[in-house]
Amino acid sequence: MAVEQADAIIRVRDVTVRFGATEVLDKLDLDVKRGEILGFVGPSGAGKSVLTRTIIGLVPKVSGQIEVFGVDLDAANAKERRAVERRWGILFQQGALFSSLTVAQNIQFPVREYLKLSQRLLDEITIAKLGMVGLAPEVADRFPSELSGGMIKRVALARALALDPELVFLDEPTSGLDPIGAGDFDELVRTLQRTLGLTVFMVTHDLDSLHTACDRIAVLGDGKIIAAGTMAEMKASQHPWLRSYFHGKRARAVVGSNTGVV
Numbered sequence: 001m002a003v004e005q006a007d008a009i010i011r012v013r014d015v016t017v018r019f020g021a022t023e024v025l026d027k028l029d030l031d032v033k034r035g036e037i038l039g040f041v042g043p044s045g046a047g048k049s050v051l052t053r054t055i056i057g058l059v060p061k062v063s064g065q066i067e068v069f070g071v072d073l074d075a076a077n078a079k080e081r082r083a084v085e086r087r088w089g090i091l092f093q094q095g096a097l098f099s100s101l102t103v104a105q106n107i108q109f110p111v112r113e114y115l116k117l118s119q120r121l122l123d124e125i126t127i128a129k130l131g132m133v134g135l136a137p138e139v140a141d142r143f144p145s146e147l148s149g150g151m152i153k154r155v156a157l158a159r160a161l162a163l164d165p166e167l168v169f170l171d172e173p174t175s176g177l178d179p180i181g182a183g184d185f186d187e188l189v190r191t192l193q194r195t196l197g198l199t200v201f202m203v204t205h206d207l208d209s210l211h212t213a214c215d216r217i218a219v220l221g222d223g224k225i226i227a228a229g230t231m232a233e234m235k236a237s238q239h240p241w242l243r244s245y246f247h248g249k250r251a252r253a254v255v256g257s258n259t260g261v262v
């Protein structure tokens with residue numbers, strides 16, 4: 001395998017996705033590198049969730065190729081595909097916990113799907129994952145309706161980490177959280193990425209997250225990646241959408257708060 005390919009955990013090439021006559025992704029190319037947190041931004045409705053869902057196989061593409069961990073997911077047989085899926089974790093928008101299951105049952109759900117383990121071991125894994133995301137063991141027996149929004153996000157992250165993935169997809173993980181809760185969550189993602197060596201693909205609208213958590217940013221517009229690079233590169237871009245996003249009123253507020261300037 002070429003070095004270049006080995007370093008791209010996700011490799012998207014020439015991917016087109018349509019719903020009826022509407023083309024959402026148009027021959028899109030994107031690499032997500034090993035060990036990075038990639039922030040994926042773009043206007044509302046641009047297709048960020050669609051790309052995420054296409055990569056994980058929930059949305060069919062018209063054409064193009066997607067490799068994850070060097071495996072072409074179209075060419076893979078069911079067993080090979082399952083082996084790839086076993087190596088990633090997903091936190092969907094809104095947390096998406098099963099409301100009729102306890103926190104423990106939610107976290108154990110993906111583990112049961114792939115592994116046959118004793119209940120004792122499953123309970124140990126649950127407590128360990130809750131600890132990783134900063135939650136006490138007592139939370140295990142609660143139902144999602146008994147949790148705050150921030151706790152739901154943390155439990156959803158614990159579930160995404162249940163199988164010790166190398167790659168995690170986070171779809172707007174800080175949406176609905178207050179700025180302090182969102183900041184804490186960004187810090188948690190950053191710490192986990194560093195300590196576990198995770199690669200993170202994060203769809204976000206949160207400028208704070210882009211500043212504090214992401215190594216690189218990719219911007220989606222008109223069905224393609226219109227820019228990809230560091231925050232400094234995004235800020236230097238003359239592209240109109242990037243200029244208004246990274247230099248607009250909200251962006252100035254974020255930069256101000258990051259530097260302690262009010």
Ligand SMILES: Nc1ncnc2c1ncn2[C@@H]1O[C@H](COP(=O)(O)OP(=O)(O)OP(=O)(O)O)[C@@H](O)[C@H]1O
Pocket residue numbers: 019024042043044045046047048049050051
């Ligand atoms: N299953 C579907 N059937 C038809 N159209 C769809 C489907 N899923 C998404 N779309 C359309 O694809 C476009 C992109 O949607 P998507 O949810 O990916 O946007 P997004 O960039 O994630 O937006 P947001 O930032 O608001 O979450 C939208 O126009 C949406 O209506």
